[in-house]
Amino acid sequence: MKLPELANVLPSEPASRPTRSRDPERTKQDILDVATMEFAAHGLAGGRVDAIAAKTQTTKRMIYYYFESKENLYALVLERAYAGIRRIEEQMDLDRLDPETALRRLIEFTFDYHDAHPEFVRLVAIENIHNAEHVKASLAVRETNRPALKVVEHLLSRGLKSGVFKRDLEAVDLHLMISAMCFYRVSNRQTFGTIFECNLNEPKLRERQRRMITDAIALFMMSPG
Amino acid sequence: MKLPELANVLPSEPASRPTRSRDPERTKQDILDVATMEFAAHGLAGGRVDAIAAKTQTTKRMIYYYFESKENLYALVLERAYAGIRRIEEQMDLDRLDPETALRRLIEFTFDYHDAHPEFVRLVAIENIHNAEHVKASLAVRETNRPALKVVEHLLSRGLKSGVFKRDLEAVDLHLMISAMCFYRVSNRQTFGTIFECNLNEPKLRERQRRMITDAIALFMMSPG
Amino acid sequence: MKLPELANVLPSEPASRPTRSRDPERTKQDILDVATMEFAAHGLAGGRVDAIAAKTQTTKRMIYYYFESKENLYALVLERAYAGIRRIEEQMDLDRLDPETALRRLIEFTFDYHDAHPEFVRLVAIENIHNAEHVKASLAVRETNRPALKVVEHLLSRGLKSGVFKRDLEAVDLHLMISAMCFYRVSNRQTFGTIFECNLNEPKLRERQRRMITDAIALFMMSPG
Amino acid sequence: MKLPELANVLPSEPASRPTRSRDPERTKQDILDVATMEFAAHGLAGGRVDAIAAKTQTTKRMIYYYFESKENLYALVLERAYAGIRRIEEQMDLDRLDPETALRRLIEFTFDYHDAHPEFVRLVAIENIHNAEHVKASLAVRETNRPALKVVEHLLSRGLKSGVFKRDLEAVDLHLMISAMCFYRVSNRQTFGTIFECNLNEPKLRERQRRMITDAIALFMMSPG
DNA sequence: AATGAATGAGCTTTCATTCAT
DNA sequence: AATGAATGAAAGCTCATTCAT
Numbered sequence: 001m002k003l004p005e006l007a008n009v010l011p012s013e014p015a016s017r018p019t020r021s022r023d024p025e026r027t028k029q030d031i032l033d034v035a036t037m038e039f040a041a042h043g044l045a046g047g048r049v050d051a052i053a054a055k056t057q058t059t060k061r062m063i064y065y066y067f068e069s070k071e072n073l074y075a076l077v078l079e080r081a082y083a084g085i086r087r088i089e090e091q092m093d094l095d096r097l098d099p100e101t102a103l104r105r106l107i108e109f110t111f112d113y114h115d116a117h118p119e120f121v122r123l124v125a126i127e128n129i130h131n132a133e134h135v136k137a138s139l140a141v142r143e144t145n146r147p148a149l150k151v152v153e154h155l156l157s158r159g160l161k162s163g164v165f166k167r168d169l170e171a172v173d174l175h176l177m178i179s180a181m182c183f184y185r186v187s188n189r190q191t192f193g194t195i196f197e198c199n200l201n202e203p204k205l206r207e208r209q210r211r212m213i214t215d216a217i218a219l220f221m222m223s224p225g
Numbered sequence: 226m227k228l229p230e231l232a233n234v235l236p237s238e239p240a241s242r243p244t245r246s247r248d249p250e251r252t253k254q255d256i257l258d259v260a261t262m263e264f265a266a267h268g269l270a271g272g273r274v275d276a277i278a279a280k281t282q283t284t285k286r287m288i289y290y291y292f293e294s295k296e297n298l299y300a301l302v303l304e305r306a307y308a309g310i311r312r313i314e315e316q317m318d319l320d321r322l323d324p325e326t327a328l329r330r331l332i333e334f335t336f337d338y339h340d341a342h343p344e345f346v347r348l349v350a351i352e353n354i355h356n357a358e359h360v361k362a363s364l365a366v367r368e369t370n371r372p373a374l375k376v377v378e379h380l381l382s383r384g385l386k387s388g389v390f391k392r393d394l395e396a397v398d399l400h401l402m403i404s405a406m407c408f409y410r411v412s413n414r415q416t417f418g419t420i421f422e423c424n425l426n427e428p429k430l431r432e433r434q435r436r437m438i439t440d441a442i443a444l445f446m447m448s449p450g
Numbered sequence: 451m452k453l454p455e456l457a458n459v460l461p462s463e464p465a466s467r468p469t470r471s472r473d474p475e476r477t478k479q480d481i482l483d484v485a486t487m488e489f490a491a492h493g494l495a496g497g498r499v500d501a502i503a504a505k506t507q508t509t510k511r512m513i514y515y516y517f518e519s520k521e522n523l524y525a526l527v528l529e530r531a532y533a534g535i536r537r538i539e540e541q542m543d544l545d546r547l548d549p550e551t552a553l554r555r556l557i558e559f560t561f562d563y564h565d566a567h568p569e570f571v572r573l574v575a576i577e578n579i580h581n582a583e584h585v586k587a588s589l590a591v592r593e594t595n596r597p598a599l600k601v602v603e604h605l606l607s608r609g610l611k612s613g614v615f616k617r618d619l620e621a622v623d624l625h626l627m628i629s630a631m632c633f634y635r636v637s638n639r640q641t642f643g644t645i646f647e648c649n650l651n652e653p654k655l656r657e658r659q660r661r662m663i664t665d666a667i668a669l670f671m672m673s674p675g
Numbered sequence: 676m677k678l679p680e681l682a683n684v685l686p687s688e689p690a691s692r693p694t695r696s697r698d699p700e701r702t703k704q705d706i707l708d709v710a711t712m713e714f715a716a717h718g719l720a721g722g723r724v725d726a727i728a729a730k731t732q733t734t735k736r737m738i739y740y741y742f743e744s745k746e747n748l749y750a751l752v753l754e755r756a757y758a759g760i761r762r763i764e765e766q767m768d769l770d771r772l773d774p775e776t777a778l779r780r781l782i783e784f785t786f787d788y789h790d791a792h793p794e795f796v797r798l799v800a801i802e803n804i805h806n807a808e809h810v811k812a813s814l815a816v817r818e819t820n821r822p823a824l825k826v827v828e829h830l831l832s833r834g835l836k837s838g839v840f841k842r843d844l845e846a847v848d849l850h851l852m853i854s855a856m857c858f859y860r861v862s863n864r865q866t867f868g869t870i871f872e873c874n875l876n877e878p879k880l881r882e883r884q885r886r887m888i889t890d891a892i893a894l895f896m897m898s899p900g
Numbered sequence: 901a902a903t904g905a906a907t908g909a910g911c912t913t914t915c916a917t918t919c920a921t
Numbered sequence: 922a923a924t925g926a927a928t929g930a931a932a933g934c935t936c937a938t939t940c941a942t
Contacts, residue, residue, distance in 0.1 A: 024901085043354050045271030049937060060937090061903050070937060124416055125350050129268050132415035145420040172421050173437055177406060183413065184405035190357035191349055192404070195370040196397055212398055216445040223444055249926075274912065286928055289913065474905075493804050496720030499933065511907055514934065574866055575800050579718050582865030595870040622871055623887055629867070630859035631852060638858065640807030641799055645820040646847050662848055669898055670891040699922085724916060735916090736924055745916065 028066050031056050035063075036077045040119035043126045044074050075134040078127055081120045082141050085113055086148060094151065099159030103221060106155065107178050107214045114182040115206065121186040149175060159221065166224040174221075181213045253291050256281050260288075261302045265344035268351045269299050300359040303352055306345045307366050310338050311373060319376065324384035328446060331380065332403050332439045339407040340431065346411040374400060384446065391449040399446075406438045478516050481506050485513075486527045490569035493576045494524050525584040528577055529591055531570045535563050536594050544601065549609030553671060556605065557628050557664045564632040565656065571636040599625060609671065616674040624671075631663045703741050706731050710738075711752045715794035718801045719749050750809040753802055756795045757816050760788050761823060769826065774834035778896060781830065782853050782889045789857040790881065796861040824850060834896065841899040849896075856888045 034055045039047045049070050053060035067073040092109055094102040114121055127135055135141045152171040159165030189200045198205065259280045264272045274295050278285040292298040317334055319327040339346055352360055360366045377396040384390030414425045423430065484505045489497045499520050503510040517523040542559055544552040564571055577585055585591045602621040609615030639650045648655065709730045714722045724745050728735035742748040767784055769777040789796055802810055810816045827846040834840030864875045873880065 043268055043270055045268055046354075048935095050935095059903070061905095061939095064938070065902065122354060125412065126354060128413055128415045129271075129347060129351060129354075132419045135416050135419050142420055149421055169437070170433075172423055173434060175421070176410065176417065176434065177437070177441065179413075179417070180409035181402060181405045184409050185401065187350065187412070188353055188404075188408065190353045191360050192401065194357045194360050195367055196374055196400070198397055208395075209398060209401065212394070212402070215450075216402065216441060219448055220441040220444055223448070225440070273910095275910085284928070285912090286914095286930095290927070295912065493718055493720055495718055496804075498931095500931085509907070510933090511909095511935095515906070520933065572804060575862065576804060578863055578865045579721075579797060579801060579804075582869045585866050585869050592870055599871055619887070620883075622873055623884060625871070626860065626867065626884065627856060627887070627891065629863075631855045633863065634855035634859050635851065637800065637862070638803055638854075640803045641810050642851065642854070644807045644810050645817055646824055646850070648847055658845075659848060659851065662844070662852070665900070666852065666891060666895040669895055673894055673898070675890075723914095725914095734924070736918095736926095739917070740923065 024066070027058055027062065031058060031063055031066065031073070032077060032080060035073050036081065036119055036123070039074055039077055039126065040122040044071070044130060047074070071134075075138060078123055078134055079138055079140050079144070081117075081123045082144050084117065085120060086144050088113065089148060089151065092151075094155060095158075099155060099162055099164045100218060100222065102155055103159065103165075104214050104218055106151070107182075107217055108210065110178050110182045111185075111210050111213060114186045118186050118189075121183060124183070125187045165221045167221055168225070169221070174217075177217060177220075178213075185209065249291075252281075252283055252287065256283060256288055256291060256298070257302060257305060260298050261306065261344055261348070264299055264302055264351065265347040269296070269355060272299070274298075296359075300363060303348055303359055304363055304365045304369070306342075306348045307369050309342065310345060311369050313338065314373060314376065317376075319380060320383075324380060324387055324389045325443060325447065327380055328384065328390075329439050329443055331376070332407075332442055333435065335403050335407045336410075336435050336438060339411045343411050343414075346408060349408075350412050390446045392446055393450070394446070399442075402442060402445075403438075406442075410434065474516075477506075477508055477512065481508060481513055481516060481523070482527060482530060485523050486531065486569055486573070489524055489527055489576065490572040494521070494580060497524070499523075521584075525588060528573055528584055529588055529594070531567075531573045532591050532594050534567065535570060536598060538563065539598060539601065542601075544605060545608075549605060549612055549614045550668060550672065552605055553609065553615075554664050554668055556601070557632075557667055558660065560628050560632045561635075561660050561663060564636045568636050568639075571633060574633070575637045615671045617671050618675070619671070624667075627667060627670075628663075631667075635659065699741070702731075702733055702737065706733060706738055706741065706748070707752060707755060710748050711756065711794055711798070714749055714752055714801065715797040719746070719805060722749070746809075750813060753798055753809055754813055754815045754819070756798045757819050759792065760795060761819050763788065764823060764826065767826075769830060770833075774830060774837055774839045775893060775897065777830055778834065778840075779889050779893055781826070782857075782892055783885065785853050785857045786860075786885050786888060789861050793861050793864075796858060799858070800862045840896045842896055843900070844896070849892075852892060852895075853888075856892075860884065 031052065035047070035052050038052045038055070042048070047070075049060055049063060052073075053063055056063075063073065067076065089109070092105065094106060097105060149171050152175045156165065156169065156171055156174065160168060185200055192198075193200050200206070200209075256277065260272075260277050263277045263280070267273070272295075274285055274288060277298075278288055281288075288298065292301065314334070317330065319331060322330060374396050377400045381390065381394065381396055381399065385393060410425055417423075418425050425431070425434075481502065485497070485502050488502045488505070492498070497520070499510055499513060502523075503513055506513075513523065517526065539559070542555065544556060547555060599621050602625045606615065606619065606621055606624060610618060635650055642648075643650050650656070650659075706727065710722070710727050713727045713730070717723070722745075724735055724738060727748075728738055731738075738748065742751065764784065767780065769781060772780060824846050827850045831840065831844065831846055831849065835843060860875055867873075868875050875881070875884075
């Protein structure tokens with residue numbers, strides 16, 4: 001005998017919505033998109049599989065079906081995030097520009113990309129909390145990123161050969177300097193902004209710092225050591 | 226360069242002490258020390274109160290007795306971490322140095338502190354993942370850090386007045402530039418090192434980058450905009 | 451007097467069933483049955499989820515899976531308890547009886563139901579300790595019980611119209627009078643019995659009081675105010 | 676070395692306020708007063724020793740010093756509550772009134788006392804949830820209450836002898852009838868009021884029911900069985 | 901290939917109480 | 922007689938994952 005007032009006795013985990021997408025690839029992308037936001041927002045430990053499932057058109061079970069584990073899902077999210085910046089970077093075609101312009105262009109691109117993709121910045125910060133163990137385990141991430149250094153190397157040798165660059169830096173060092181400033185502005189925006197009472201998102205500040213970073217590095221490269 | 230008093234920020238060897246310590250202040254410090262390592266290692270969500278208790282000479286119950294909640298313990302760990310860098314910063318006494326030397330000294334100190342305190346760097350990175358909500362809630366952190374900007378401001382105005390600094394930067398911008406490079410090297414050491422196959426811990430690399438960062442910023446300040 | 455269908459309100463012998471019951475509806479009912487006894491015995495604060503799990507063929511985890519929280523489980527237990535009395539009340543069909551007989555019948559039914567369901571009485575007493583906040587939050591409970599007053603209202607108007615009832619009471623007042631005596635006998639059985647050294651469970655006492663209550667109220671209704 | 680920002684690291688349990696009342700009896704009464712409200716509000720299981728300590732001028736430790744355990748404190752609270760109603764009851768001096776007036780007076784007093792002391796009603800309801808085990812264990816409670824029945828017995832025999840009362844009830848039965856209606860109105864005020872959408876606190880309703888109860892019982896006593 | 905139902909393990913937190921003077 | 926500091930035991934609840942088809 002069924003008691004009508006017991007109708008709202010429902011399992012605590014979010015009711016499954018009918019998937020039936022019949023498009024596995026789309027479903028996977030959907031999950032990856034949502035997982036990207038979840039992990040970027042709360043970290044690997046703080047991110048919830050339930051929360052991801054709830055924001056997806058799928059069920060929690062499907063996440064495990066396609067991705068096997070939370071950690072593996074996270075690793076794929078990370079791979080995809082790294083792929084994003086490098087894919088665009090490749091299209092810059094710096095070779096058609098003179099070294100100084102190319103350098104400035106590279107810095108500005110890096111600045112803009114980080115600024116536009118805080119979730120990428122957060123994911124990388126999170127990955128460092130986990131000692132980069134997923135990056136270490138992923139051939140894909142390492143292969144995706146290797147060309148980035150080649151670009152800098154090539155630019156450096158062009159600039160030195162033409163005499164525009166006066167400083168014979170290692171490519172890693174130049175890359176570090178550029179990345180550091182572009183990354184930190186976004187990764188530490190919240191603590192920095194709170195403590196020093198400024199909004200690093202504000203367009204005026206953003207432009208001022210974009211120019212400063214570009215000028216500082218360009219100046220450094222073009223002054224004799 | 227020797228950094229004074231680093232030893233008491235985090236004792237290198239946690240002295241073993243009797244369980245019923247009868248010394249509440251020491252017990253609290255013990256918990257804070259262990260919690261600092263735990264949260265720095267695994268984040269707020271990933272850190273385990275059980276793990277902290279296990280590494281302490283106390284019980285889990287005592288952690289709650291002294292600190293009320295995991296989150297509050299984390300917040301105090303964070304406060305203490307911020308206090309560490311500022312306390313030492315205050316002892317630099319930059320005023321007795323000429324502006325250029327003072328600037329170089331400030332950068333080198335910042336570099337060395339971050340290099341020597343990766344757990345501080347990690348805690349700040351973690352706090353940013355949590356949108357700095359604990360920093361926002363903590364008057365102590367904000368008050369601890371405010372002087373840091375004053376130091377930069379004062380240095381800037383001295384340098385400009387004396388004509389050594391040619392560039393009229395905002396203090397926040399200069400501070401950002403210094404922090405970014407010192408912070409990123411440590412915070413992103415793992416992903417950066419893995420992807421670009423280098424060990425940012427290696428003394429030679431460390432020294433080279435220390436000089437590069439110092440030179441780049443000093444040069445920037447002393448060249449006309 | 452025989453009360454129909456009491457058996458399924460609370461099964462007298464909880465049938466033992468396999469752990470992985472594969473019958474969610476039965477498992478839920480099982481949990482509700484056990485929880486009813488636990489909360490009736492120890493209250494909401496005093497009832498233990500662990501104890502409920504132990505007496506069920508399920509685990510604590512399943513209780514949370516089906517009912518989300520201890521408090522929600524309690525609320526549903528309460529709803530079900532209220533549903534029990536009203537479902538039977540509905541089957542009394544007082545209209546076919548003359549007003550006096552109907553009134554006596556209603557009182558006797560109320561008396562018998564409370565006498566047979568001390569766990570219902572205890573749950574309502576407990577809910578009052580909690581300021582009826584779960585009843586206030588439950589549309590189901592309020593809707594389940596509303597008809598009860600209609601029954602009294604209808605009986606009252608029939609009796610007055612036919613001239614048998616001489617007293618124009620409010621339905622709430624008559625209902626209160628009936629409920630009070632039937633409820634108190636059970637709710638306060640333990641303190642009353644102890645202090646005045648009598649056993650309110652004893653059949654002879656029970657019958658005597660059943661008649662007294664019925665007579666007192668019937669007499670009151672049929673005497674001119 | 677003391678870190679100033681750690682000053683707010685305080686034990687989680689409420690800081691002890693200096694007692695120094697130097698008046699043990701007053702302190703005990705203070706604790707009993709507060710405990711009465713706490714237990715009446717939340718029950719024995721739901722009442723918190725911490726909450727009692729916080730609202731007292733003493734510390735939690737003192738509660739244990741004077742009362743040994745939470746349960747013992749509760750038992751004493753209960754004893755005191757029972758003593759309250761009987762102390763006043765004794766002052767009624769019903770003998771100077773004719774039996775009918777005396778009966779009406781007794782009912783009205785009982786009604787008024789319950790209405791004015793909901794915490795007493797709640798404590799008794801709570802004690803019944805605990806199967807009156809503290810009442811059973813307390814000689815004091817039983818001795819305090821025994822006279823109450825004597826009063827009814829004496830009134831009954833006076834009324835019967837004088838011929839005013841026509842019904843030869845047992846004293847327990849009359850007492851039960853009176854208590855039931857006076858108690859239920861208060862004990863079940865919350866559920867009853869919510870379900871039947873009325874406020875049993877409202878003065879008009881209160882007066883109407885007071886008269887109804889008195890009339891019903893008086894009428895019953897004075898009509899031949 | 902796809903999925904609804906179920907769950908073991910472990911989490912943070914609470915609470916009455918006792919230790920030690 | 923009086924008390925500040927400490928605590929064992931267990932409570933409610935959460936989470937990623939697997940069972941079973």
